[in-house]
Amino acid sequence: MNKIKLNKQESNTEWKAQLDLQFSFSGERTILSHRKHFGPLQVQKPFYPEPNGVCHVYILHPPGGIVGGDRLNISIEVNSNSHTLITTPAAGKFYRSAGSFATQQQTLKIAPKGILEWLPSENILFSGAKARIKTKVELSCDSHFLGWEISCLGRPAAGEIFDQGELDQRFEVWQEGRPLRLERLKLEGEDPILKAKWGMLKFPVIGSMVCVTEKTGLVESLRKINVLSMDQELFSVTQMKGAILCYFLGNSAERARKYFIRAWKILRQEVIGPEALEPRIWRT
Numbered sequence: 470m471n472k473i474k475l476n477k478q479e480s481n482t483e484w485k486a487q488l489d490l491q492f493s494f495s496g497e498r499t500i501l502s503h504r505k506h507f508g509p510l511q512v513q514k515p516f517y518p519e520p521n522g523v524c525h526v527y528i529l530h531p532p533g534g535i536v537g538g539d540r541l542n543i544s545i546e547v548n549s550n551s552h553t554l555i556t557t558p559a560a561g562k563f564y565r566s567a568g569s570f571a572t573q574q575q576t577l578k579i580a581p582k583g584i585l586e587w588l589p590s591e592n593i594l595f596s597g598a599k600a601r602i603k604t605k606v607e608l609s610c611d612s613h614f615l616g617w618e619i620s621c622l623g624r625p626a627a628g629e630i631f632d633q634g635e636l637d638q639r640f641e642v643w644q645e646g647r648p649l650r651l652e653r654l655k656l657e658g659e660d661p662i663l664k665a666k667w668g669m670l671k672f673p674v675i676g677s678m679v680c681v682t683e684k685t686g687l688v689e690s691l692r693k694i695n696v697l698s699m700d701q702e703l704f705s706v707t708q709m710k711g712a713i714l715c716y717f718l719g720n721s722a723e724r725a726r727k728y729f730i731r732a733w734k735i736l737r738q739e740v741i742g743p744e745a746l747e748p749r750i751w752r753t
Contacts, residue, residue, distance in 0.1 A: 483538035483569075486510040488528065490543075492583075494550040498522025502548070510541060519746050523552045527750055528589075530561065535573065537566030537599055543575040547583040547612075552741075554586040558750045560621075560722070561590065565597030566634070575604045579612040584741055587616030588733065588748070591674075591722040594622050596633050596658065603639040608681060610645050613741055617678035617715075617729050620654070621722045622663070625673050633658040642679055642712065649711050652677055669718060672702070676717035676725040680736045687713060687739055694731045696724060704728050 486508025493502035499522055501515050509532050516525040528543065535541065547553050563571055573592075579585050587606075594600060606614050618640050622631035635657050642650040654675065662668035669675060691706040691713070702719030715732050717725040730747070737745035 483536070483540075484509055484532060485540050486530075487542045488512070488544070490526070491546040491548065492524055492551045492553045493548045494552075499524035499551040499553055501526065503546075508541075510543065516749065518749060519743065521552070521743050523554055523743070525554045525556075525748050527748070528555060528557050530557075533559070534562040534564050535571045535600070536564045537569035537571055540572045541574070543573075545575070545577045545585065547577075547579045547585045549580045549582050551580075552584040554588065554748065556588045556748050556750065557590045558753075559590055561592040563592060563594050563598040563600045565595050566599040568599075570599045570601050570635070572601045573603070576607070577605065577614070577616075578607045579609065579614055581609040581611050583609075584613040585616070586733075586737070586741075587614070589618070591619035591621050591676075591725065593624065593722070594620065594631055594634065594636055596623055596629050596631055598634045598636070600635070601637045604641070605639075606642045606679075608642070608644045608649075612681075614642065614679065614681045615733065615736055615741065617676060617733075619674065619676035619717070619722055619725045619729070622669075622673045622675075625720055631658050631663070631673065640677055640679070642681065644681070644711065649681065650679055650709070650714070670703075672718045672720060674717070674719050674722050674725050676715075676722075676729060678715035678717075678729050678732060680713045680715075680740060681711060682713060682736075682740045683711060684740055687735065690735060691715065691732050694728060694735075696727045696731070706732075 488510035489505040491503035640652040734745040
């Protein structure tokens with residue numbers, strides 16, 4: 470597991486946090502078999518709302534925001550035959566930085582016949598934020614991953630645009646040590662990509678969803694997902710060898726979640742098996 474090394478010269482006001490979780494199948498359900506943390510990263514007691522023993526876990530970050538110099542490291546291991554769903558109760562907020570980058574690294578390892586559903590809330594990048602965010606998924610040939618990452622540049626509801634700051638975000642999926650899907654979004658405030666037709670078209674919210682599967686015949690049903698809106702948002706679906714990919718580009722993180730949740734419900738039932746049951750925290 471990745472460990473954070475502390476530098477004596479770093480400010481005491483910067484948060485350093487690590488959360489290590491391991492899930493194992495025991496009896497008739499998946500249990501949280503190992504938990505270790507330091508700093509402001511925690512998990513609630515696991516929930517079991519589904520009859521098949523899927524372990525629902527909510528990751529908590531009590532400070533509520535991340536500033537320059539903060540470093541959060543999350544390590545998840547899903548052992549063989551385990552099935553875990555992980556989400557967060559609120560958006561991650563990256564605040565304006567005085568100079569240092571805030572770093573959030575998430576390493577998700579899934580053993581053979583293990584299943585991980587990674588469904589976090591969005592990350593909001595305040596104007597002036599400097600963030601490095603990396604999610605790396607490591608699978609075997611017969612494990613399952615279904616998850617998403619959503620980023621909101623600025624605060625559209627408050628009229629704030631991302632005109633200052635930097636974002637370096639990676640979403641990587643590896644299978645048997647080989648890259649299956651590598652995505653990287655690297656930009657600065659006022660970057661031409663934010664407004665360009667070949668870029669983000671002035672939309673502040675971007676999302677990526679990955680379902681690792683060889684199953685075909687699902688793309689058309691996913692493309693029919695329609696969330697009524699006056700916005701000219703974009704939702705696209707494609708299939709590559711080994712995975713189905715969904716993308717969102719629009720003005721609202723809430724709407725990105727609506728699209729992805731509908732896609733998740735289809736993919737959950739068709740690829741993983743049991744019908745999707747939304748985490749209770751989403752309804753609060």
